[in-house]
Amino acid sequence: MFEDITPEALAAEVLFLRAQAPESSIVLLEGDSDVRLFQSLLDVDIGNLVNCFGKENVLRTIDLIDQGGVLAIVDADFAAILKTGYTSQNIVQSDFHDFEVVLFNSGALDRLLTEDGSREKIRAVQKTKSVRELLINSCLHLGCLRLYSQTSGSDLKFKGLRYRFFGRKLKVDPDEIVKEVFDHSLKHTGHDEAKAFIKNFSFSTVDPNQLVCGHDLIAALGVALQSLIGSRNAAHCAVPELESKLRLGFAREDFAKTRTYADIVAWEQRNPPFRVLH
Structure with missing residues (x-):
């Protein structure tokens, strides 16, 4: 099934949607979680929120159909740190590394802690x-190791990590992080280079919110809720459940404070009569 989801197929879907409703906005998103987040934040028919199953598909689809009324919303990833950007004015990105980090920095986290944490x-x-x-x-x-993987072409695997290096008190050892990720990636060489990259990285020169990955943050939150800041059962601290709670706690008022929101307002002003905001 997923092999059929190509930029060309997605572009054809966009053209079909445009033919059905010429003045309706179409929004390209990276995945299911983004669709669930933005369907409550945007004034766009759910059928016009196109799940592209990955950032690369979003960007390549915009390359094929870069026209008014088609907006792509993507995670920034390491754009701020690597100083990269896009030429298309039909792409907006998250304020921080990804939208989970945006949720983490909003009132949604405070609301979750009120419900699940220990005062x-x-x-x-x-x-x-x-x-x-x-x-x-x-x-x-861990964020630094993700950056190393991207910039070095190491192709380390992070999906499905067990996060054993966190421990109950979230006191992490960088060497243990490298070991777990390399073991998870089935890579037996390159440990020393990765450790050196982390050791020599100037953490004080970057915004931490641009370096850390939201999925990792929420995994750490799940560990903390079981001991450091709460007494929750592990079954109630799984990453998907906590991500869902953060999405539900993220109000339109929170969204209106983001740079993403301001960029969408600017996009609407450039693309009349197309609208995506309430």
Whole structure:
């Protein structure tokens, strides 16, 4: 099935949708979670939210059909750190590394912690740092390893990680991160180069929210809710469940504060009569 989802097939779907409703906006998204997030934030018929099953498909489809009324919304990934961008004005991206990091930095996290966290444990953590700082700090080295994988062409595998290196207290050892990721990737060489990249990386020169991956942050949140900031059962701290709660807690008022929202407003002004916002 997925082999049939090519940029050419997606472009044909977009042209079909355009023929059916010439003045309706069409939004290209990376995956299921993005469709679930934006269907409540945008004033676009669910049928016009096109799941492209990956960022590369989104970008290649826009290359094929770069016209008014077709908007692509993508994760920024490492764009801010690598100083990369897009020539098309029909592409907008997340404020931070991905939209999960945007949710994490919004009131959605505070609402989740009110429901699932322990007030006493959170207060104890906050004597030294905020919950956000605790979680972000636990994911910095892993984010750096993701950056290393991308820039070095190492093709490390992160999907399906068990995150054993977190431990109950989220005190991570960079060497343990490298070992788990390389073992998960079935790679037996390159450990030293990856460790050196992390050791020599200037963490103080980048915005942590551009370096960490939202999926990793939410995995760390799940660990913390079981011990450091809560007493939840592991079964209720799975990443998909927590991601769903953050999406549900992300209000339109939160979205309106983002740069993505401002960029969409600017896109609408350039593309009358097409609208995607309420």
